Amino acid sequence: MEIPEALRGLRKHSAVEVTLPSGDVALMVTRYKDVRSLFADHRLSRNISRRQRPDVARISADNELFADPNINPDPPDHIRVRGLVTRAFTARRIEALRPVAQQICDELLDQMEAGPRPVDLNEAFAFPLPIRVICRLLGVPAEDMDTFRYLVDGFLSVTKLPVEEVNQCREGLWKYLGDLIDAKRADPADDLVSGLIKARDDDNNRLSEHELRFWTQGLLIAGYVTTASQIGAGTAVLLHHRELVKEIQQDWSLIPTAVEELLRTQIMGSSVGTLRYAVEDIPLSDGSVVKKGTSVLLSEESANMDEDVFTDPFELDIRRTENHHMTFGAGLHYCAGAALARMELQVATKALLKRLPELRLAVPGEQLPRGLGGFTEGFTEIPVSW
Amino acid sequence: MHVSANRETCTVSSLCVYRAPEVFDQDDEGQVVLLNAEPPPEQHEGVRDAVRSCPTRSLSIDYEVG
DSSP states (O other), X not given: OOOOGGGTTGGGSSEEEEEOTTSOEEEEEOOHHHHHHHHTOTTEEOOOOTTTOTTSOOSSSSOOTTOOTTOXXXXXXXXXXXXXXXXXXXXXXXXXXXXXXXXXXXXXXHHHHHSOSSEEHIIIXXXXXXXXXXXXXXXXXXXXXXXXXXXXXXXXXXXXXXXXHHHHHHHHHHHHHHHHHHHXXXXXXXXXXXXXXXXXXXXXXXXXXXXXXXXXXXHHHHTTHXXXXXXXXXXXXXXXXXXXXXXXXXXXXXXXXXXXXXXXXXXXXXXXXXXXXXXXXXXXXXXXXXXXXOEEEEXXXXXXXXXXXXXXXXXXXXXXXXXXXXXXXXXXXXXXXXXXXXXXXXXHHHHHHHHOTTOEXXXXXXXXOBOOSBSSOOBSOOEEEO | OEEEEOTTTOOOOOHXXXXXTXXXXXXXXOOEEESOSSOOGGGHHHHHHHHHHXXXXXXXXXXXXX
């Protein structure tokens, strides 16, 4: 429930060596200044395919997520594809989805109120909300949600599931997406997947068939587990600090800064997804050098606790206004769904605390089980009552 | 205050539109559109916040007078 003590003192050096779940070694960059500039540095490549770079560190021995050999997400290819995706995430389009998110929250809260207590907040609210929003945005039929969620959970396992099951999920998800694309191609609608198909079919150079499927997969996953885990974990942290809940309930205008502070101090994240590869030597702020050929992690968690940037970084301050945290990254790979996630977190937090003013954790916060061994490490279960 | 925005490096975080909606907008593709390069003083704080938050440093305050 607290910000990990391991994050104190980490920024004495610009970078520390870490061992990944695979056993491979990578260099983890710790200071805000370095993390922010390296996120935007072309000398760090996101191409971490072992087939193309045999000496790159693997995240896990079994899961090749982020290492697809057919995708080179460095510019200029990244820019070509990203432009197709980001147009669905403009402020105007996100704001058009706000009432949709509100309506989904209302429905989920209706069901919670009608059901037994305590209830698992993840199952009842935190996971169904983002998956419904992203399914709506992308055009995934609602009846596919359960299948989809099982496949994604398997896909995202680093060490949680046996390798056979991970592979089955990966293949299952890939097949599911192929079927979805076929269905949308036959019967297009006003959604992001149909838009991507149109871009692909209008101009073969803009998007390959493989990229079409790969990016649909990426969007589905990115829009779902991260937001769900943060809704759950962020709410749990708030409920653990009852006085903060009361403060918000007396002044709803605190919701946006509270959401940002929960994002900054996020305890569900893990920076393994930031893995990059140095294609040149890169100097860091303490004078040390990242040598060409080094695998590099950019620690968002550590950057977010940087004493040189944030006042009292280990304090949870829901009124913090200077809060340019690194949770969504920086540079041209900045999370495309950040505005969507922010909107959902704001709507969800307000809806929960308004509708269920007495909402509380049904077990002590310290006893909430953590889901380790995934790319996000939120709480696996959050029993709540009211 | 004189503001500029670089559409070439814009990565569509939408942060500027939320922080200073009178000054920054987006086109259909999401790239930044500068609505007013010389915003009035009451909008300066929002603009500074937007400039600081831009993930690709695509916004800048060229000069500030008065």
